[in-house]
Amino acid sequence: MYDSPQDDMFWFECGVDGFRIDTAGMYSKDQAFLDAPIVFQDQYYQPSAIYTNNGPRTHEFHKEMFDQVTSKYDVMTVGEVGYCSKEEALKYVGASENEMNMIFLFDVIEVGCEDGDKFRYKGFNLKDLKQAVQNECSFIEGTDAWFTVFIENHDQARTISRFGDKKHQVKNGKLLSIMQTTLTGTKVKKLE
Template structure:
């Protein structure tokens, strides 16, 4: 197993991530008991409501540990070694989660959401099936992995409208026919900003309207919705003008340094920097933008990273004050989601006009209600024809006026359908 780090006593410890992050030995019962006591029960006794459990598929290793072959040292998100067959979904992983649940979690009114990147539906269900008594839900990565290589986010190939539709269909319908529960998310601390990735931040107007379109999408999908700090005010990726020296994440820096060893041309470096600007985790780790003062009101000192250049325009104070802002649209969208939760949160997702490369439309069907959702995925005006039968009542839109024959740039609509 690679990445064994020397210690002062000339011994070694295993680390799967950054230096200074030794992997704990879950095979040792005393270690597990210490984790349950100090990292779980301690906080539950203080009243926390639950946990996000990081990379919770990597605790159980396949023994004996072995070195990776030289030709097997392909990047895993910039880490530089393979996890499958050695550390991911190991032979005792479900035993450990069941034990943690039975010894600690089940004795509290608590919620757990796990992170299991790259898992198949079948593998995922082993963690979140209600009968397994392990985790309540896990994050489903289908949308945020769009366009990325299987083991390398910077091996970015782009995606089609059909890829986009498939990803959200799989995320929203994950629970169908199971005893599991789902999650909805397109941003977190490891992902770039969704407006830059799936909308358009080239102008303030397009940032605003595409951010609202994405809010419509998120608020109409089945599962527990997670919003990441800054998503609700329309924060964007860092500017393309930023040099590589502005990026701080170990994932980005390690990848860039390894890339430089291949003696790339200036053209190749420029190409990779554009991908880094689009996909780097750093984009979600810039300071939260509270107002238009120094450092966006985040700190009077020097923050970890400099604030995004657009902080004068994009900040919480501006968004709260503007009735037409992304923030206030999210408030409305979430109210609609709660009001019609039987259909929007729990309803079955079915595509309409799947082959359309500009419009994403779908229905959400509950026990006695149906919703019809229409999204223009482009910055162009596109032709539109109603795709469902029955009377339509508009309950949410990011435009004040709506045409029966066309959709405006990034226009979104949610209708209730009466038959």
């Protein structure tokens, strides 16, 4: 159960406007603790999302945090969920669900990554990038949900390296920046 509402209330009382909830889809695990299937023969650690993501009590925990803390303040929460379908993502951020206000969608971040392992980058094609952008921008259509726009994070190589080339680095950076500012969703600014 959610056992630190006083800690979060302390920060809200100090004037914090919200929280980024890290790995928000991994708070409840399959209690059978089964071994992940061998997907990649060449590595010791295997993808375990089927047992570790969107577990049986995850939404219960988020609703409890909303009820006990965040609903009592004029604040926002954004969740790093990842690795779920649109239907599952809406359970986290649909306004009627009373869990979180926004979600990080990983469609663009994971373009070119191996299915099942975001750290295995195999390269991308423009069609896949376009589809990922379309998937993210259409996320809110017909829903009461909202999401953030971001095109890189600490888990992947920088977008200029992934979606461009060294010869055109400055132009690539400007183009990616323009693309990001025109997309639907709340823009995330990296704080230095």
